[in-house]
Amino acid sequence: NAGVTQTPKFRVLKTGQSMTLLCAQDMNHEYMYWYRQDPGMGLRLIHYSVGEGTTAKGEVPDGYNVSRLKKQNFLLGLESAAPSQTSVYFCASSSDWFTDTQYFGPGTRLTVL
């Protein structure tokens, strides 16, 4: 099992460009999450999904959109990238509610110039 995978691993964008980050999990998990990690701030939840076709806002959702068209995939979109979105993005999944063990992908390092 690959667990949780993320594509791409690195990306550099110019301000105003758009991109989509892909997260895939092969554990048949219902719950999926997108976090951003910034120095000294730990991880902050951007959006999450409790099942196929459902999404919900987390702590810092502004500037991001998500979609969960298939159970195994969770996409994070940036429609118009800003330098404040320079960060490391982590996807995670769990079989049950937030208190269940979350399994994390290796991360995507995004730089917005």
Added chain:
Amino acid sequence: AQSVTQPDIHITVSEGASLELRCNYSYGATPYLFWYVQSPGQGLQLLLKYFSGDTLVQGIKGFEAEFKRSQSSFNLRKPSVHWSDAAEYFCAVYNNAGNMLTFGGGTRLMVKP
């Protein structure tokens, strides 16, 4: 709102020495508490979690944590550190008001040979 504080940003210990990483939380009721570890260039991995019951929790890789309600703390300990324990450690609490995990800022552990 629930919050988590990790007072030590960096800690350096010698290999074979004991380790204690501090975590303080703010929460009115009995919290759900977690410790995750992030090795360089990797995603986060769950070390242990506390929901209720015995206040001393055993985790993977020889780690343990003790929940102390009177001190609002959930400190992580290991009796003898190995070089492979060098990583960043995150304490987290389940935030039921926002349906998310709230993470502390992290403690980076360095191990001297």
